[in-house]
Amino acid sequence: MNTPRCSLPDIIGSEDMLKKRRRKRRYATTGLRWKKSDLTWSIQNYPSLPPFLKPYEVDTIMTYAFKAWSDVTNLKFHATSSSEQDRADIKISFARSLHDDGYPFDGKGGTLAHAFFPGEADVAGDTHFDDEESWTYLDDSGTDLFAVAVHEFGHALGLSHSSSHPSIMRPYYQGAVGDIASYILPEDDRYAIQSLYGRKSSLSTPSPNHPTSHLPKPPSPPRPKVPSQPDPSVQNRCEGGFDAVANIRGDVFFFKGPYFWRIQRSGSLVSFHPALIKNFWIGLPPGTTKIDAVYERKTDSRIIFFxxxxxxxxxxxxxVAGYPRPLSDWELISHDGSEVKRVDAAFIWAHNGKTYIFSGREFWRFSEGLESGRRRPDAGYPRNSSLWKGAPSNPDDIITWGDGDAYFFKDNSYWILKSGGLDQDNVSHKSTAVDWMMCPEPTPTTLPANPRHRGECNCGLNGASQMSASSWLLFIILLLYPGILI
Incomplete structure (x- = not known):
């Protein structure tokens, strides 16, 4: 469970997540803890982007972030000397993209930071912040370093995510939490950390490592700024019209223009702000402004971009070396004999493990093996996509998720075909913005004629994927339905 990234996904069904998004959950722990109460920490380097928090300001912020946890437990945190920084229990660094831990950052927005749980590995407790973020203090123009640090140190101490409000361990960035000198952990987080390390045995004076009366003054809040026009890409999160949607390693990626948003398998949106595709997927053309379709190949876990x-x-x-290759490799020929020039959707149907490619109002089926290069559609294709009754015949994209259900996305709506079944005439559309992008519910005057009942949340541990916990895949026993031959 030495897993990086803020967001530790729950192993729960996706439909359960959508039905129960608002059910409150108490704190969650990993069961991992440090076996000692005196922990050392060091800062390996400092942020490099404006507004350029000064090193002493970063030191101060980190000291107070640790203090939030030591104030309610018997834990003690000691900053190491420069000569001992590589021996620290918790090593803090600011890094970009690929940074030698197997968990690349995705540029501005998206995943802000990640931390490893306690354990025996060398990386246990280490905490990494994305250096392509603008780290600030009490400044809405960037990302508040103190708020993220308190959250990540919670993971480094063994906490998972909580859906309780106003827990600092909620799975997504919530903005600044106020003056660091007076910050107190919310009740849920106090109970969580004390379940691992016990309550503080007695009130004591500050440790020499935390001389609060001598700490440098926290960074001053910036002067009020003239409001700027919101980033259109952020606004578009709630407007729908995604170019592609893909289930990759159990997380759902929504692509739009040059950006993507990421939903962990727990149902948690990693960030309201999108990340740049080019900063995460290394090898796509630099000027990529639109992804047509994406899917993860079942046979070898390779990820295919169209x-x-x-x-x-x-x-x-x-x-992979040798790519891109022409779409003609797939031999997509329409009923009228013309060659397909663009793909609209691609997914693997859980019912039979076959790959389905959609273009226009037609679709092709492929029985993919481990061979590479030339591909040939199964005999009898293409077929008309209207065969998928209850779903749009020209979807923006499709994924299989949860218990083998097929999710069709179009504009700002989605449809669920249970277990991927075809003959489902009564399927109703749902809001992608509300259910996936955490956007406000539409007002009663704009609700669809038959609004579906919405339940509460059971999101629990957030999620950017983790390797031991986040690479846990849900192995679903699929029920085969005879007579479905598409």
Whole structure:
């Protein structure tokens, strides 16, 4: 469970998540803890982007972030000397993209930071912040370093995510939490950390490592700024019209323009702000402004991107040598004999493990093996996509998720075909913005004629994927339905 990234996904069904998004959950712990109460920490380097928090300001912020946890437990945190910084229990660094831990950052927005749980590995407790973020203190123009540090140190001490409000361990960034000198952990987080390390045995004077009366003054809040026009890409999160949607390693990625948003398998949106595709998927054309379709290949876990008349194959986040290749490899020929020039949707149907490619109002089925290169559709294709009754015949994209259900996305709505079944005439559309992007519910005057009942949340541990916990895949026993031959 030495897992990085803020967001530790729950192993729960996706439909359960959508039905129960608002059910409150108490704190969650990993069961991992440090076996000692005196812990050392060090800062390996400092942020490099404006507004350039000074090193002493970063030191102060980190000291107070640790103090939030030591104030309610018997834990003690000691900053190491420069000569001992590589021996610290918790090593703090600011890094970009690929940074030698197997968990690349995705640029501005998206995943802000990640931390490893306690354990025996060398990386246990280490905490990494994305250096492409603008780290600030009490400044809405950037990301508040103190708020994120308190959260990540919670993971480094063994806490998972909490859906309780106003827990600092909620799975997504909530903005600044106020003056660091007077910050107190919310009740839920106090109970959580005390369940691992016990309550503080007695009130004591500050440790020499935390001489609060001598700490440098926290960074001053910035002067009020003239409000700027919101980033259109952020506004578009609630407007729908995503170019592609893909289930990759159990997380759902929503692509729009040059950006993507990421939903952990727990149902948690990593960030309201999108990340740049080019900063995460290394090998796509630098000027990529639209992804047509994406899916993860079942046979070898390679990730396939379709853009225009070409496609790319990725191993994790790096393109495989020899790509891109022409879309003609797939031999997609329409009923009228014309060659398909662009793909609209691609997914693997859990019912039979086959790959389905959609273009226009037609779809093709593929029985993919481990072979590479030329591909040929199964006999009898293409077929008309209207066969998927209850779903749009020209979807923006499709994924299989949860208990083998097929999710069709179109504009700002989605449809669920239970267990991927075809003949489901009574399928109703749901709001992608509300259920996936955490946008406000529509007002009663704009609700659809038959609004579906919405339940409460059971999101629990947030999620950017983790390798031991986040690579846990849900192995679903699929029920085969005879007579479905598409």
């Amino acid at each position: 853009i225009g008349s070409q496609y790319w194959v990725f191993k994790d986040t790096m393109v």
